[in-house]
Every structure is written in C-alpha cells, then in structure tokens.
Amino acid sequence: MTSKSTPSAAHGKIPATVITGFLGAGKTTIIRNILENAQGRRIALIINEFGDLGVDGDVLKGCGAEACSEDDIIELTNGCICCTVADDFIPTMTKLLEREGRPDHIVIETSGLALPQPLIAAFNWPDIRTQVTVDGVITVVDSAAVAAGRFADDHDKVDALRVEDDKLDHESPIEELFEDQLTAADLIVLNKTDLLDSTGLAFVRREVESRTSRKPTMIEAKNGEVSAAILLGLGVGTENDIANRKSHHEMEHENGEEHDHDEFDSFVVELGAITDPAAFIGRLKDIITTYDILRLKGFADVPGKPMRLLIQGVGSRIDQYFDRAWGSSETRGTRLVVIGLHDMDEQAVRGAIAAAV
Numbered sequence: 001m002t003s004k005s006t007p008s009a010a011h012g013k014i015p016a017t018v019i020t021g022f023l024g025a026g027k028t029t030i031i032r033n034i035l036e037n038a039q040g041r042r043i044a045l046i047i048n049e050f051g052d053l054g055v056d057g058d059v060l061k062g063c064g065a066e067a068c069s070e071d072d073i074i075e076l077t078n079g080c081i082c083c084t085v086a087d088d089f090i091p092t093m094t095k096l097l098e099r100e101g102r103p104d105h106i107v108i109e110t111s112g113l114a115l116p117q118p119l120i121a122a123f124n125w126p127d128i129r130t131q132v133t134v135d136g137v138i139t140v141v142d143s144a145a146v147a148a149g150r151f152a153d154d155h156d157k158v159d160a161l162r163v164e165d166d167k168l169d170h171e172s173p174i175e176e177l178f179e180d181q182l183t184a185a186d187l188i189v190l191n192k193t194d195l196l197d198s199t200g201l202a203f204v205r206r207e208v209e210s211r212t213s214r215k216p217t218m219i220e221a222k223n224g225e226v227s228a229a230i231l232l233g234l235g236v237g238t239e240n241d242i243a244n245r246k247s248h249h250e251m252e253h254e255n256g257e258e259h260d261h262d263e264f265d266s267f268v269v270e271l272g273a274i275t276d277p278a279a280f281i282g283r284l285k286d287i288i289t290t291y292d293i294l295r296l297k298g299f300a301d302v303p304g305k306p307m308r309l310l311i312q313g314v315g316s317r318i319d320q321y322f323d324r325a326w327g328s329s330e331t332r333g334t335r336l337v338v339i340g341l342h343d344m345d346e347q348a349v350r351g352a353i354a355a356a357v
C-alpha cells in the first residue's frame, strides 16, 4: 500500500499522517525510520514539541535523509499544537501548500502532551480540506511505560492535585491524555517491545484495548522500526470521522471551554561542561525518580569531545549518544528540558541537577 494508490491521492489531495503518543513513546524515532525508508516520496515534516528546546527537530534535521531536506522540516514552537491550531498550524499549512514543489506526503508529529482531536478537526478548514486529507492518525505507545503502570490512575496524586487546584475536574491528566491519544488512532504502534517479554506485551495489549472503545489495528515495534509502506498510505480520511473520536475534554466541555496544559510544566536547565557524563547521568536517573519527572532531554558539553552528547530520559530510563559535532558558530554548553506535572518543584529540580554536575 503506498500513498500513490490511495483514494485521497487519486483525488489530488496530499495525504497527511499525524503521529501522536505520550512523551518519549518513540514518535521521533519512528519518523526517522519513515524518512530513511520513504520509497521516493518527498516528505514535509511539521514538528511540535512541549518545552523550549527543539530537540526533535534537531535530531530529524541531523538524520540527513534524502526524503526530507532541512527546508522541509517545520518546527511549531509556540505551545502544544492542539491549543495553537488556529494561530500556528493553519497558517503553516497554508504556507506549505503555497510553496512550489509541493510534498508527496506531510507528516505531523504532535507534542507528547497534545490532544490530536483539535488538530484533526483543523483539516476541515475550507482552505485545507480541498487540498489535504488525513491519511491516518498513528498513536505510538511506550509499551514499557504501560507495563510499569505509568498511565494507570494514581489516585493519591490526582486527589492532591485537585485539592491544590479546584479547576481540575479531570481524572489523572496523564491517563486522560493517554486515552485521548488512543481514541484518535487509526493505527496503534506498541513500541519498545524490546523492553518486555511476551507476558508483559500481552498485558500491554489488553490494557491498551481497555482504554479505548474504538478498535484500531495494533502492531508491535522496537526502535520504531515499522515499514513506511505500513505507516503511510492508510487512506482513512480521518477528518471525516472526528465525531467518533471525541476527547475527554470535548465530552466534558461541549460548551466550548478552552483546553489548556496547566496540568504540565516544563523548563530548561543550562549548565556548563560535564566532565564525568556517566556519573552525571547516574545522578539524573535518581533525580528523575525523586521528582517524578516525565521527560528530560537535551545535550551536554563533554570537554575534549568534538561532538555533543544527546541525553534522552523517559521515566527512569536514559539513553545517551554523541549525535553530532558542535557547529563552529555554536556556543558549547549543556541544555536540558525538563517536563513534569505542574506540581513539580522547579527550584528543587534545578538545584538537584546543578549539584549533579
């Protein structure tokens, strides 16, 4: 199945694939694989990240895949795509469609905290609807996190949040988001299967199935290795089916109350050189656990190394590798974005990370 054979492509509309999924599930990793196996398609990429440090865009620009030049990668940095659809996403799409040399396919990576529903609805805007169709929504799941109970309701925590903030009428914000992202899916990728055995994986399947009343196809993957032939060319036209995919927020606020991300918070920590990366990363793992940090990612300056060290923390797991050389006009330094729930003690986390150097 390729995009060239889908009904939407046959009607001249550009297919757009939405890749969603919670923080650190593996969205960027999957997109990297798509770009490297694009089967001759020219792909435009729209990336949205939570937090003021464009790590994903940088990772994807650095992969140098022919399918997608740096000019074809557009970063939306003014907040989560679901809240900035009108001001940010729609003008960006309009500009993209006015360009010469239109792409064969558009891939959109939502932030890990975004509700996909408002984004899908935006494809019904008149200027966009006539030119683009949603080929499919792919929800990436961190299977290891599901198995660890990361998306199960932590009642104590939710109750504590509610006492602090009486506007909080939701269940656990993480659990709701997880379910909303599953409910939007045409295809669910159970990623990170390398971290589980078959019993764990069977549990994850049941858990995911129980979190959405829709029954999208589920496939398993490790390191985001799924063929572009499976991911691109679903041919769904998801914008015609939004009524069946309502988020908790839409169901609770049919009167149109604004959605926001007050439940989550992020900040960037800037540090100098890291002389002992192994020790630093060991301490970061403890800090993530102590302060219940949801996502930590960025780069470190390691003295004597011509390349920067990419640091990717998801839950208490941290991956690190030297991803690219520092640019000649770039100031070397360590910058990490930290994402957590809104009750995260920013000053304490900042202090702990500074002391971990």
Ligand SMILES: Nc1nc2c(ncn2[C@@H]2O[C@H](COP(=O)(O)OP(=O)(O)OP(=O)(O)O)[C@@H](O)[C@H]2O)c(=O)[nH]1
Residues within 6 Å of the ligand: 021, 022, 023, 024, 025, 026, 027, 028, 029, 030, 049, 056, 111, 112, 191, 192, 193, 194, 195, 221, 222, 223, 224, 295, 312, 313, 314, 319
């Ligand atoms: N063990 C394992 N690690 C994975 C797998 N897929 C991705 N990762 C790692 O998980 C981390 C997060 O992956 P990303 O692709 O950046 O996740 P993301 O969903 O784009 O993250 P955000 O955009 O921050 O929400 C990285 O360190 C990846 O290398 C997998 O299948 N197995």
